[in-house]
Amino acid sequence: MKKVITYGTFDLFHQGHYNLLKRAKELGDYLIVGVTTEHFDEARGKINVVDSIIDRIENVKKTGFADMIIVEDHEGQKIEDIQKYGVDIFTVGSDWVGIFDYLNSFCKVVYLDRTPNISSTILRKNQFKIVRIGIVGTGRIAPRFVSESKYVSGLIIECAYNPVEDSARRFEKREKIKCYTESYNDFLECVDAVYIASPNETHYNYAKLAIDAGKHVLSEKPLSFTKRESEELYSEAKEKNVVLMEAVKAAYCPGFQQLINVAKSGKIGGIVDVEASFTRLADSNSRERKDGLYGGAFLEFGPSVLLPVIKLMGKDYGSVSFDSIYDDNGVDLYTKVNIRYPKGFATVKTGVGVKTEGQLVVSGTKGYIIAQSPWWLMRQFDVRYEDPSKIEHFEPRFQGDGLRYEISDFVSKINGTDKKDYKLTAGESVLMSEFVEMFMEKRKKGEDCESRNSVCKRNIG
């Protein structure tokens, strides 16, 4: 009996898939079809698969060509399967010519002509309107957004907005975007959604205007400086039936969710303490170091370090104490926050003028989880126990520089294929604004501190 094997995602099953499976079966007597898992597709850069793996397997099954269906979920599996099942022929469409020649050492490799003019990507684009995204602000993170968005199908970067026309023009030219403008109204008219990457103090207003105009919003953190403003934005977004997401990128990275789920699984017992640090020394002329009102460590990194705390310790905090080291222009160079919970603690540290280990440690009654810097991208973490020989190492899949996951979630929510907001709920986002508000209030109170020498240390908790 001649055994044939082939693999695929088979998303939005179409004639091209059908023809491939039909001809694959004709190559032998027994056909094995490997259907990829969503995680494995994500790992190889396909992050917009629409159909669930169950549906994709079902669609392959319905063709009647597959004698066996297996799941492909890791690199190197093809060799294992060829050996395990005693496969004679590996086949795949001609778009892969050359890529699988190495399998000739294990079995015959046959590339079958691809069916022209049809693909899951085209269908995904046809099934959903292409989302026209406008970028508000042309600073450092905006170019990263443009490059990462190339890995997400279903969107186009339509326009760049900056109140300074020259900045908008230069960005549009450099990033090869369709248009630019210094008028926010004109900008809103030519997009379906906006990514707000402007200075911190402008996020709320730009988001409010966009939501009022019926546009979807992905805003850099902090979304706003007060609990009330954030609540208002989320309720208005709900009323207008538009998506509002705060771009705390760690929340959307696959590894971060895995760490949270591992922590909540009971593996380390009851969670007692969460410590998260994020420091990045900023140039003394940078916005972070110069803007005494809206710059500084906590406004820059507070939402990121609060994310694991809120996810794991919840919203019922007790006392909160802020402790900061200030520059003489009122910028907090280093802010440490201690939070008390009914059954535990949390400590977060942020810095733009002080450097510390950027790690995340989740302490429990049976063990602890540690993720080294840059934990916010979550490329790896360890679960450790009393017995030092028992370390469990996790290396979740991760592509690019962390933005494509939030962009993909944003587009999926806009298309309605992903209504869930478990990665960063409105409530969690509002709670972050509550902490930001507390920090700014305590900082204001601390302003009457006796001496404002070069390093004014005050316990304003």
Ligand code: C2G
């Ligand atoms: N295919 C085709 N004609 C098309 C589209 C796809 O012949 N118009 C073939 C592909 O070449 C592939 C199979 O159908 O052999 C499944 O295609 P996809 O679902 O797009 O999955 P892909 O990522 O191409 O799968 O590791 C091998 C990959 O998993 C192949």
